[in-house]
Amino acid sequence: MPDTLRLTLTVSPDAREALVADLADWGFDAFEETDDGVVAYAPVARWDAPTREAVDRRVGGAGWRAETVEDQDWNATWEASLEPVVAGPFVVAPSWADLGPEHDGRTRLTVDPKMAFGTGYHESTRLVLRLLPDIVLPDARVLDVGTGTGILSIAALALGASSALGVDIDPWSVTNGDENATRNGVQDRFEVREGSLDVVPEDGFDLVLANIIRSVLVPMLPDLVQKATPRAPIVLAGLLVTEREALLDAAGGAGLALEHEASENEWWACVLRRDEG
Ligand SMILES: C[S@@+](CC[C@H](N)C(=O)[O-])C[C@H]1O[C@@H](n2cnc3c(N)ncnc32)[C@H](O)[C@@H]1O
Known part of the structure; x- marks a missing residue:
């Protein structure tokens, strides 16, 4: 069962820290920085209408993409991807x-x-x-x-x-x-x-x-x-x-x-x- 939400956000480097702080307030609990912005993860249950609206207001409709990923695969992939x-x-x-x-x-x-x-x-x-x-x-x-x-x-x-x-x-x-x-x-x-x-x-x-x-x-x-x-x-x-x-x-x-x-x-x-x- 897919039960983790992956939210991919496009955001400039100087706006990332403040965005991650807001996402943490909305229930996201893990973050990765990418070339284009930030990827944030939360339990799917946290992705309700008020959270969607808050993200949309914060970064605009064009700036984010949400998808669900298998919990077990996601953990394994994420941990394995953390190179020294x-x-x-x-x-x-x-x-x-x-x-x-x-x-x-x-x-x-x-x-x-x-x-x-x-x-x-x-x-x-x-x-x-x-x-x-x-x-x-x-x-x-x-x-x-x-x-x-x-x-x-x-x-x-x-x-x-x-x-x-x-x-x-x-x-x-x-x-x-x-x-x-x-x-x-x-x-x-x-x-x-x-x-x-x-x-x-x-x-x-x-x-x-x-x-x-x-x-x-x-x-x-x-x-x-x-x-x-x-x-x-x-x-x-x-x-x-x-x-x-x-x-x-x-x-x-x-x-x-x-x-x-x-x-x-x-x-x-x-x-x-x-x-x-
Ligand atoms: C870019 S991170 C640096 C973390 C770590 N020192 C490093 O070098 O990787 C900035 C940190 O400053 C904290 N921060 C932001 N404003 C602050 C303030 N006014 N006083 C103390 N810490 C603050 C943030 O919560 C965040 O953890």
Whole structure:
């Protein structure tokens, strides 16, 4: 019996995160990113008239296609299709994946796909994973804003950071971040809190990571600076190449100078430090 609904949506990269949040509110519980947009899955029973209307209003009639798929086949196909992802010294893989000898020498980050964002299948995550080896100092205290699955904190801890605090406004992140901390053996050094900088009374972090989106990052910049030690790198991602100039203007206004940058496809990330000049 077909009992899972697969909804294929065409949507631009910068609108995907907000759309996934809405779909989660409407009962969708698994997501894949594609070249054209997002594929979302829900039990067929959740695909009722109000949900159809909500999707239609949100993306327009031309932007989505719904079909039913066999539950068992869908799970098997989806899990099998999750290939390990290489980024810098890391290979990101779900817990059920066996890694072949081609991954010998890489640091495994075990992250199972759930509701939270951050499985290594997005450019913004991979960009930060590649930047980390040059900026994580031994025993660093890390603040990871918008931690999602906790992947960036787990990577920083694997590189020698002493502790990481992850915060995320998405409650799924706390559950998933805690699970992933345990899966990777860093549960004693990684704490996840629900919320944003309002749940971080601490300061003096040696490294600040924030992979979110420009509209959230720009107003947050002065507070990120305040949480960091004077020489701490502040790593921003979730930004498009086309947003580079606007972001650097805002960073300059917050007293930050560009130290390093990287891009993959249309996505851009940077390392900023307090401008002492
Ligand atoms: C692009 S994901 C990044 C996840 C993960 N850190 C990674 O690099 O793959 C952005 C995350 O930021 C969270 N987020 C959005 N706005 C936020 C805010 N104001 N404060 C904290 N987290 C926020 C979202 O819920 C989402 O989990």
